[in-house]
Amino acid sequence: MVAVGEVLSGGITNAGAVVRHGEIVDRPAQAHAPAIHRFLDALAEHGFTGAPKPVGLGDGREQLTYVAGDVALQPYPAWSMTDAALASVGALLRRFHQASSAIPLEPGVPWATGLADPHGGTMLCHSDTCVENVVFRDGEAYGLIDFDLAAPGRPLWDVAMAARYWVPMLDPETAARFPSYAGLDPVRRLRILADGYGMSAEDRTELLSVVDEVIVVERADIAAGLEGGDAAFVKAFHDHGGWLTWDRLQAWLADQRTTFLAALTQ
Template sequence: MEVPLLGGTANRGQVHRVGDTVRRPLRPTSSATHALLRHLEDVGFDGAPRVLGIDDSGREVLSYVPGRAVTAPAPAWGLTDDALRSVGRLLRRFHDATAAFDPAPYRWSHPAPAPFDGRGIAHNDPNLDNVVFRDGRAVALIDFDLAGPGSPVWDVAAAARLWAPLRDPVDTTDTRRGRELERTRILLDAYGLDDAGRAAFLPALRDSHAWMREIVRDGAERGVPGFAEYWTPEAQERQERAIAWYDRNADAIASAVQ
């Protein structure tokens, strides 16, 4: 019996659970993703799915990671400061586990742009619905479709955008509203971001926003259902408000993360 899994954008409606496995469409970059996941298994990182093979329908088969993701409407337990801290610690463990992985032999979908394309691997989409929790603690990352070469601060900036969330407070309707800078500091401290990373955080934040915005816009124009559904005029206005908010609050953001 196949059970559709909630969340996701590019693969919306195409990801199913079958017993203790997950079936997902193959992509041109699946070999890169599988190499990364096998590396994580080899080094003992338990916060990611395992690659199990290809099924008779030509879909990739991954292990199912038990737990709950923070899907809309976001439950209160997923928006706590403790949950945020656990996301920071999980992201740090992921980056430490991938430090020795060589991405050069593989094709990746959307590598981070310079100067954030240096050593390291970024998940690139640590969205709320791509983090699995158990007992209120983040234990695993899922959906590695956008993973690729990228520096740690690039991922941390993306996580801050999504989890703090760093955006115009008018677009936040839950308990996180008005605590954007405080929660960003909580995330960075839990991750253990070093001084160089903190100095690069603000440029990474702005570039990460623009990078993801372009991915969604391009997907919508190409008719990818999840992206096309999301990329409404209202969503585009939210994106513009976020950029304007970053510019107005650049000094406050930089001060908050030091």
């Protein structure tokens, strides 16, 4: 039995501010929340049932239905890092994109920019398909939550974002800091994610370039956060190696590019 008013774990920006009341989740609302609510309604109409449904909006907060299931939080449980779980994340993204591509983009909406695809696009991407934003049922990825960063983009943007954290696309030194990633082969797992999505040959050749773009956008987002001067954010950044960690990651990806590409396309 879940207690009334249970504060939900996970997240950074909204940490401690997301509360579940039975089957309703009450959380801070973004400026573009009305458009997101219309989009979520349209997703359900187009057959994607794995997203929250809007219930209410006002006074700077929104109410959405609770998507029941399992969400992996750090340290990630073993079940969330299996090959089968990874393949199902790819399949989930494919289903989401099929529904989203059928929904016309609303003009004039102040979509989030923090992790948005710099090329834009004709469909709305989730833009934050990290481990903590995927809901599982019976060991398979079922739903997506937290659409705060949704923005127009290319389907590959969501897949590349997912690859960063699900594969994960991390250099060995950085990955070794996370026990949840111990023993995972990122080269093989990137192929599993692409196969689960049903990725075309053309998209497979482009995926690594989009991963590179994701990292550039993430770096810019972190730089903006550092400029904001939040003490906890600054401390966490330096505790994790600062920009040297990001430089090492990008150098490793460049060095391993041929190996990743071969695994994706052969």
